Every structure is written in C-alpha cells, then in structure tokens.
Amino acid sequence: MRARSLSVAAAATALVLVQPGLAVAADDPSTTITYNVTSGALTMSVPVSVALGSGAPGTTISGALGPVTVTDDRALASASWTVTAAETDFASGPSTIPATSAGYDPGSITTTGTITATTTPVTLSNSAQTVVTGSAGVGDNTATWNPTVTVHVPAAAVGGAYTGTLTQSVA
DSSP: OHHHHHHHHHHHHHHHHTOTTOOOGGGOOOOOOOOOOOOOOEEEEOOSOOOOOOOOTTSEEEEEOOOEEEEEEEEEEEEEEEEEEEEOOEEETTEEEOGGGEEEEOOOEEEETTOEEEEOOEEOOSSOEEEEEEEEEEEEEEEEEOOEEEEEOOTTOOSSOOBOOEEEEEO
16 A cells, blocks of 8 residues: 555656646846936026016016926936026126016926925025925936016116026026
C-alpha cells in the first residue's frame, strides 16, 4: 500500500511539472527597462509693446496688456514660482508721470497641469512687486493671464506721447 501511495504521488508531481503554461520564475527571461524624464526651463513670454490709448489730464487710461504666459517645463515634484512687475516712470520729452500713477491687475488665470496660480493687483513702482504666484505644480505646467494696466493721468500732466517700460520677471 505504501509503494502504491508513493507512485501515485510521484505521478501527480510529474503531471504538474509538465503542464504547459506553468513555468518556474527562475527560468523566466526578463528585461530591465530604464528611461529618463527630461526637464526644461522656467520661461515667460510677454507682449513686446502695447498702446493704451489717450486721455486728458485728470482722467484714467486703461487697457489690456495682452497674454502673459509662464511655462514651467522643469518637471519638478513640487514646483513654485513668482512673477514680479516693475515700471519705469513714463516720459514725454522732459515731462514725466511717475510709475506709481499706474496699476497692474492680472485678472483671471488659465492654467494647464496642476499648478495653482494666485494673483495680486498692485500699484506699479520702480521696484519689483509680486503680481502672480504659482505653487503645488507637479511635472510641466503653464499659466496665462491678460493683465489690465491702468494709468491715472495727473491733473497737471503736460500733453505728449508718454512711454514707460514694464518689466515682468519670473523666478
């Protein structure tokens, strides 16, 4: 009886070992796959110029600047950035209107990816001030807005075509 039990057990074991589709893990051929996720830069695009129009002394001149876009291709696990804006005084020949006569309102922001963008309207000055912040971005992200620039023309302003330079930076 004992010999019969051993031969049945041996036959069952042999049957299991020859079944198709059952393989021993050590015999499995395997391939290790590696790759790199590339990262890029943090960049910003802004309009080259804008004409706000005309207004008399004591009035307000306002207009959209055009699309401003921050592109974050750094592929970070937790990206953040800050956009600042600074304005030179507006000049027309010897006449000037101070930068502090102008305001910058980012308005609404459209984003792609996971970035959370927050705006801060400011009165412009010669010093850089934070106007938009981005946080909690994972991977690549963009943020686009169309800010409104408003100039309060002083009542004592002299007529002429005034020009100033708005510098927006991202870091």
